[in-house]
Amino acid sequence: xxxxxxxxxxxxxxxxxxxxxxxxxxxxxxxxxxxxxxxxxxxxxxxxxxxxxxxxxxxxxxxxxxxxxxxxxxxxxxxxxxxxxxxxxxxxxxxxxxxxxxxxxxxxxxxxxxxxxxxxxxxxxxxxxxxxxxxxxxxxxxxxxxxxxxxxxxxxxxxxxxxxxxxxxxxxxxxxxxxxxxxxxxxxxxxxxxxxxxxxxxxxxxxxxxxxxxxxxxxxxxxxxxxxxxxxxxxxxxxxxxxxxxxxxxxxxxxxxxxxxxxxxxxxxxxxxxxxxxxxxxxxxxxxxxxxxxxxxxxxxxxxxxxxxxxxxx
Amino acid sequence: xxxxxxxxxxxxxxxxxxxxxxxxxxxxxxxxxxxxxxxxxxxxxxxxxxxxxxxxxxxxxxxxxxxxxxxxxxxxxxxxxxxxxxxxxxxxxxxxxxxxxxxxxxxxxxxxxxxxxxxxxxxxxxxxxxxxxxxxxxxxxxxxxxxxxxxxxxxxxxxxxxxxxxxxxxxxxxxxxxxxxxxxxxxxxxxxxxxxxxxxxxxxxxxxxxxxxxxxxxxxxxxxxxxxxxxxxxxxxxxxxxxxxxxxxxxxxxxxxxxxxxxxxxxxxxxxxxxxxxxxxxxxxxxxxxxxxxxxxxxxxxxxxxxxxxxxxxxxxxxxxxxxxxxxxxxxxxxxxxxxxxxxxxxxxxxxxxxxxxxxxxxxxxxxxxxxxxxxxxxxxxxxxxxxxxxxxxxxxxxxxxxxxxxxxxxxxxxxxxxxxxxxxxxxxxx
Ligand SMILES: Nc1ncnc2c1ncn2[C@@H]1O[C@H](COP(=O)(O)OP(=O)(O)OP(=O)(O)O)[C@@H](O)[C@H]1O
Numbered sequence: 001x002x003x004x005x006x007x008x009x010x011x012x013x014x015x016x017x018x019x020x021x022x023x024x025x026x027x028x029x030x031x032x033x034x035x036x037x038x039x040x041x042x043x044x045x046x047x048x049x050x051x052x053x054x055x056x057x058x059x060x061x062x063x064x065x066x067x068x069x070x071x072x073x074x075x076x077x078x079x080x081x082x083x084x085x086x087x088x089x090x091x092x093x094x095x096x097x098x099x100x101x102x103x104x105x106x107x108x109x110x111x112x113x114x115x116x117x118x119x120x121x122x123x124x125x126x127x128x129x130x131x132x133x134x135x136x137x138x139x140x141x142x143x144x145x146x147x148x149x150x151x152x153x154x155x156x157x158x159x160x161x162x163x164x165x166x167x168x169x170x171x172x173x174x175x176x177x178x179x180x181x182x183x184x185x186x187x188x189x190x191x192x193x194x195x196x197x198x199x200x201x202x203x204x205x206x207x208x209x210x211x212x213x214x215x216x217x218x219x220x221x222x223x224x225x226x227x228x229x230x231x232x233x234x235x236x237x238x239x240x241x242x243x244x245x246x247x248x249x250x251x252x253x254x255x256x257x258x259x260x261x262x263x264x265x266x267x268x269x270x271x272x273x274x275x276x277x278x279x280x281x282x283x284x285x286x287x288x289x290x291x292x293x294x295x296x297x298x299x300x301x302x303x304x305x306x307x308x309x310x311x312x313x314x
Numbered sequence: 315x316x317x318x319x320x321x322x323x324x325x326x327x328x329x330x331x332x333x334x335x336x337x338x339x340x341x342x343x344x345x346x347x348x349x350x351x352x353x354x355x356x357x358x359x360x361x362x363x364x365x366x367x368x369x370x371x372x373x374x375x376x377x378x379x380x381x382x383x384x385x386x387x388x389x390x391x392x393x394x395x396x397x398x399x400x401x402x403x404x405x406x407x408x409x410x411x412x413x414x415x416x417x418x419x420x421x422x423x424x425x426x427x428x429x430x431x432x433x434x435x436x437x438x439x440x441x442x443x444x445x446x447x448x449x450x451x452x453x454x455x456x457x458x459x460x461x462x463x464x465x466x467x468x469x470x471x472x473x474x475x476x477x478x479x480x481x482x483x484x485x486x487x488x489x490x491x492x493x494x495x496x497x498x499x500x501x502x503x504x505x506x507x508x509x510x511x512x513x514x515x516x517x518x519x520x521x522x523x524x525x526x527x528x529x530x531x532x533x534x535x536x537x538x539x540x541x542x543x544x545x546x547x548x549x550x551x552x553x554x555x556x557x558x559x560x561x562x563x564x565x566x567x568x569x570x571x572x573x574x575x576x577x578x579x580x581x582x583x584x585x586x587x588x589x590x591x592x593x594x595x596x597x598x599x600x601x602x603x604x605x606x607x608x609x610x611x612x613x614x615x616x617x618x619x620x621x622x623x624x625x626x627x628x629x630x631x632x633x634x635x636x637x638x639x640x641x642x643x644x645x646x647x648x649x650x651x652x653x654x655x656x657x658x659x660x661x662x663x664x665x666x667x668x669x670x671x672x673x674x675x676x677x678x679x680x681x682x683x684x685x686x687x688x689x690x691x692x693x694x695x696x697x698x699x700x701x702x703x704x705x706x707x708x709x710x711x712x713x714x715x716x717x718x719x720x721x722x723x724x725x726x727x728x729x730x731x732x733x734x735x736x737x738x739x740x741x742x743x744x745x
Pocket of ligand 1 (some may be wrong): 112145152182184185212259274
């Protein structure tokens with residue numbers, strides 16, 4: 001079955017560059033599997049391009065706001081074009097870290113304790129005076145991250161209370177809401193889910209003890225990956241279970257990736273659910289799929305088929 | 315269990331490329347190229363200001379009259395006829411040289427690369443203004459040189475700071491390989507080294523037997539049409555002079571050059587041959603014909619007029635819109651204004667917000683090799699139209715006002731004694 005695919009990548013998001021890399025790679029792989037591929041950027045010509053393009057399906061290789069928060073998904077729903085990945089509602093739920101962590105905790109999923117801080121509260125309500133309380137409740141070290149966004153942009157780890165102010169300022173540069181989270185020491189892993197099936201957990205070990213920051217993510221060789229993660233079967237089973245529950249909690253379909261840290265007691269802690277996982281050469285989902293015997297072109301082909309089949313009129 | 319090998323060549327890369335990392339800042343600039351965003355970031359000359367009928371005549375003429383030679387290999391030192399023309403370009407700024415002193419390079423950037431290759435072993439020290447041209451810092455870093463910055467102010471490099479650095483190095487028993495400086499309309503500072511300081515800098519260099527690399531891409535783009543004596547004109551034996559046609563004609567032809575004493579020149583020719591055998595003959599012929607048959611100085615006047623108008627638009631809008639506590643340089647010419655932010659603001663951390671507000675600039679840290687520069691940023695006025703520049707400044711101003719307000723609210727006026735920025739996820743530190 002060969003289909004006509006619009007690969008959507010780019011957009012105005014801060015992760016445009018990463019998205020373009022994902023898109024390029026996905027487009028090549030789909031073409032190599034015999035699909036007809038058209039690459040589209042997100043701009044004011046998008047609706048016309050989709051309406052006149054005679055596509056069977058859109059592959060969303062978008063990272064960052066409009067691509068991951070449900071915006072594009074909602075638009076494609078209106079246009080009646082099938083697309084890959086979770087739908088608009090699932091995307092919107094997972095996109096905001098404070099929202100999804102809240103949902104997760106309600107459902108009894110382990111996620112590190114956190115406090116959300118909004119720039120509005122700082123600017124207009126004196127929230128700057130509460131920083132000591134934040135530190136008192138969560139302890140140190142802390143992780144500060146924009147509530148929305150990815151690629152570890154604007155994420156800071158801090159070891160002293162005095163660093164909280166500047167870290168909040170950094171976070172606010174990326175989004176008006178910031179999550180201040182308890183730091184979990186342990187092993188960072190990612191479990192990708194493909195059509196409700198967990199793929200092997202990928203263990204992430206940045207070289208030289210560095211953080212898994214932007215450079216560690218997108219520089220070849222800056223990070224070592226172990227698949228499956230070197231954690232023992234019981235822990236891996238717990239991690240996969242947590243990942244599946246997170247996937248279902250948001251109501252995901254096709255594919256998603258769940259990031260977590262397994263602490264020294266073997267307890268996995270949910271960091272976030274990514275509804276549009278990176279597809280670059282150093283991204284985690286392709287690494288996991290590959291170790292499960294699914295080469296990159298097979299992976300994207302599978303995802304496209306899932307999207308087309310789900311959309312087929314019964 | 316071994317880790318997954320995503321890059322089969324990983325063990326093959328050279329030691330000196332270890333520092334090459336993906337950078338968040340560079341990724342953010344991928345957004346800045348979209349038309350929705352006013353970019354005050356790039357340093358692209360406004361080539362639309364060229365007389366394209368004249369360019370057409372020149373390029374057609376080159377193919378018609380010199381086709382087989384223009385499309386052939388050339389000599390490592392560069393086309394002799396072009397070197398004679400480049401001597402005339404230097405003369406327009408009062409620099410004496412002969413065609414034989416020159417090596418033609420692929421823009422000024424290759425000249426910097428070859429110079430670094432010639433002089434720098436890993437760990438060697440190079441002095442440069444702080445802030446300094448990011449491309450030069452990159453070239454020096456690629457040969458693993460260590461850059462130490464010399465402070466500057468509105469009149470350029472501080473001779474006393476240079477003396478200090480050299481004395482400190484003497485005390486460490488170390489020696490700087492050379493001083494790299496952009497004395498005219500500096501990138502990113504926009505300021506020029508005053509005449510008095512030119513003499514002082516050279517006097518310091520003489521006392522410490524320091525070689526000077528003078529990079530002069532913007533010299534002819536003085537807003538008042540003034541020229542300042544080149545360091546090379548004042549002390550020809552001590553100064554390597556790097557020139558380029560990128561800002562006075564076209565960056566697309568990639569023609570730059572170095573003027574150097576004979577011993578250095580001979581080595582540069584060999585390095586040039588090793589790098590790419592020779593400069594493109596085609597673009598050398600085009601450059602030669604442009605300089606030989608067209609009123610190229612009139613074109614420079616036109617560029618100057620365009621840039622002066624844009625600079626004024628930028629400065630006027632900055633004065634009208636920016637919050638108190640910001641300050642900026644008053645460019646003598648060239649492409650750039652260097653902006654200092656109020657206490658508590660960090661230009662690197664702010665870039666994401668600026669890009670979301672659809673304006674881009676270059677954060678100051680990129681212009682320092684030592685992590686400094688976080689309270690500064692570079693604005694360029696060379697490429698956008700005056701109206702776009704004004705709109706860009708308004709967007710930037712809105713971001714800055716909001717940020718100042720937020721910082722004040724967060725620290726309640728105690729921003730001086732706030733802690734250092736959180737360290738352990740140190741994103742986008744250049745190299
Ligand atoms: N609570 C925590 N404890 C320890 N480290 C953390 C914690 N939260 C985040 N980190 C570190 O910071 C990195 C970035 O955090 P996070 O995954 O939340 O950001 P993101 O920008 O959403 O990333 P992504 O691109 O995966 O969507 C993580 O990969 C991890 O290394």
